[in-house]
Amino acid sequence: MIPQSLSSGMSGAGPAAELQRITRRFGHRTVLDEISLTVASGELFGLLGPSGSGKTTLVKLITGIDKADAGSVRMLGELMPKLAMLQRFGYMAQADALYSELTAKENLVFFASLYGLSGARRNDRIHQSMEIVNLLDHLNKPVAAYSGGMKRRLSLAISLLHEPGLLVLDEPTVGIDPVLRQSIWKELTAMRERGTTIILTTHVMDEAEKCDRLALIQDGKLTAVDTPEAIKAKTGSDNLEDAFIALGGGARP
Numbered sequence: 378m379i380p381q382s383l384s385s386g387m388s389g390a391g392p393a394a395e396l397q398r399i400t401r402r403f404g405h406r407t408v409l410d411e412i413s414l415t416v417a418s419g420e421l422f423g424l425l426g427p428s429g430s431g432k433t434t435l436v437k438l439i440t441g442i443d444k445a446d447a448g449s450v451r452m453l454g455e456l457m458p459k460l461a462m463l464q465r466f467g468y469m470a471q472a473d474a475l476y477s478e479l480t481a482k483e484n485l486v487f488f489a490s491l492y493g494l495s496g497a498r499r500n501d502r503i504h505q506s507m508e509i510v511n512l513l514d515h516l517n518k519p520v521a522a523y524s525g526g527m528k529r530r531l532s533l534a535i536s537l538l539h540e541p542g543l544l545v546l547d548e549p550t551v552g553i554d555p556v557l558r559q560s561i562w563k564e565l566t567a568m569r570e571r572g573t574t575i576i577l578t579t580h581v582m583d584e585a586e587k588c589d590r591l592a593l594i595q596d597g598k599l600t601a602v603d604t605p606e607a608i609k610a611k612t613g614s615d616n617l618e619d620a621f622i623a624l625g626g627g628a629r630p
C-alpha cells in the first residue's frame with residue numbers, strides 16, 4: 378500500500394492542470410486544435426480517443442515534455458514546461474523509458490536519485506512501488522529479461538516512487554493481464570481516494586467508466602468533457618462506446 382503522505386500537498390490546492398487554447402502542429406498538420414481543459418485537484422481524469430487523435434501529444438504538453446505552438450499549460454499552478462516540476466508529478470510514458478541492460482532495481486535507484494530520494498526512504502519506496510505492481514520477485518532481473526507487460530509495470534512503479542500528488546499515465550494498463558490490471562486499478566482508485574490527482578489516457582471503455590470525468594478527443598478537438606454518466610445521458614447511450622460514436626467518433630477508441 379502507498380502511505381497516506383502520497384496525497385500530501387494536494388488538499389485545498391487550485392486546479393491540478395489548466396490548459397488554455399492549446400494548439401500543437403507537426404509540419405502543416407494541426408494535431409491539437411485550441412484545446413482548453415481544467416483538471417481539478419483530486420480528480421481521476423481520463424483522456425479517451427481513437428488512435429492518433431492526439432492523447433499522447435496532449436499528455437506530453439501537460440507534463441512539459443513537449444511545448445505547444447500556441448496556448449498555455451499550467452500544472453499545479455506553474456506555467457509549463459518547467460524543469461523543477463519534474464519532482465512534483467509522476468509520469469508513465471507510453472514508450473517505456475528504461476535502461477534494459479540494467480536490473481529493475483538499478484533502474485529504480487537511478488530514477489529515485491532524479492527525484493532526490495536516498496537512504497532508507499529510497500529503499501522503502503522502491504519496495505512499496507514494486508509491491509504495488511507485483512514485481513518484487515523480479516527486482517534483481519535485468520530489464521532486458523522482462524516481458525512487455527512487466528516493463529509497463531516497472532514504468533508504473535517508477536512513476537510512483539516519489540509519492541507524487543499528481544500522476545500522469547499514458548495507457549498504463551496496455552499489455553497487462555486482466556488480473557493485474559484489476560489490482561492496478563484498485564490501487565489507482567485507492568490513491569484517488571487519498572487525494573492524488575490522476576490523469577490517464579485509455580482505449581478501454583471499462584477503465585473510462587471508472588474515471589470521475591472524461592475528455593473525448595477526436596482529430597485533435599475535444600468533443601465532450603464530462604462525467605461518464607453525463608456523456609451517456611447527453612447522447613442517449615447505454616454505454617460509452619455508443620456515446621463516443623454518437624459524438625462523431627468515426628473510428629472506435
Ligand SMILES: Nc1ncnc2c1ncn2[C@@H]1O[C@H](COP(=O)(O)OP(=O)(O)OP(=O)(O)O)[C@@H](O)[C@H]1O
Nearest residue numbers: 403404408426427428429430431432433434435471
Ligand atoms: N513528433 C511528431 N512528429 C510528427 N507527427 C507526430 C509527432 N508526434 C505525434 N505525431 C502525430 O500526431 C498525431 C497524434 O498522435 P498521438 O500520439 O498524440 O495520438 P494518440 O491519440 O496518443 O494515439 P495512440 O492512442 O495510438 O497512442 C498522430 O497522427 C501522430 O502521427
